[in-house]
């Protein structure tokens with residue numbers, strides 16, 4: 001792919017196509033491999049938490065063009081911090097991270113900023129973390145590099161929230177994360193497919209694109225900061241649609257095609 005340079009919040013990217021957070025950017029080796037793929041403008045790490053989290057398996061299922069997951073396994077910051085600082089890759093790295101309390105998140109983001117990423121990304125969903133607008137104001141007070149806030153689709157007033165996040169100092173909004181929770185049943189056993197406590201999981205992939213487009217359009221009308229469109233992108237037309245709805249760049253995970261079989265093996 002030829003270069004299609006863009007600038008978001010003062011950071012230069014050679015392409016507007018980013019790898020979104022997920023297992024394909026789940027550790028240092030995966031980030032390095034993703035960064036070598038032609039046309040990748042940035043790699044966004046899988047969410048890093050203060051402590052490692054192990055999940056109950058199975059945790060991923062592919063049904064037609066949807067991928068379902070309850071993928072919250074994560075490396076704790078102490079496990080990854082040295083490897084993040086040593087990453088020598090040619091594309092900007094965006095570190096996605098989350099903790100339980102405001103203090104924990106503030107401490108985590110300051111530690112991660114010192115490893116030298118281009119940007120940091122905070123994923124938020126209704127109720128988690130609590131008080132996201134106050135949190136963003138606090139983070140921006142302490143951080144030097146730009147902050148992306150990645151919003152879930154199920155906030156009742158997404159454009160209003162995006163505007164408040166912008167006013168609190170967010171440099172960029174990414175929309176959307178996986179959609180859910182939902183319940184998948186195995187037709188043979190009648191039992192939930194996933195090993196999570198209630199068997200719940202979240203949906204990604206082309207089936208969620210119309211919801212992602214609606215969210216991007218609403219947010220882009222409400223804010224003056226850049227919006228990264230994410231959700232269901234699998235071909236060029238999807239990127240064009242996202243840009244038409246106001247996205248400055250896009251990120252994708254499920255249909256980073258050549259990796260689909262790798263994803264399914266989890």
Ligand SMILES: Cc1cc2nc3c(=O)[nH]c(=O)nc-3n(C[C@H](O)[C@H](O)[C@H](O)COP(=O)(O)O)c2cc1C
Pocket residue numbers: 020021022023046047060067069071072096123150176177178204205206208230231232233251252253254255
């Ligand atoms: C298996 C899997 C794990 C994911 N893990 C994370 C995560 O750790 N943090 C996060 O913010 N988003 C996570 N996501 C969500 C993706 O970054 C993205 O927002 C979502 O999949 C929609 O894009 P897509 O349809 O292109 O996959 C995950 C998605 C998948 C499929």
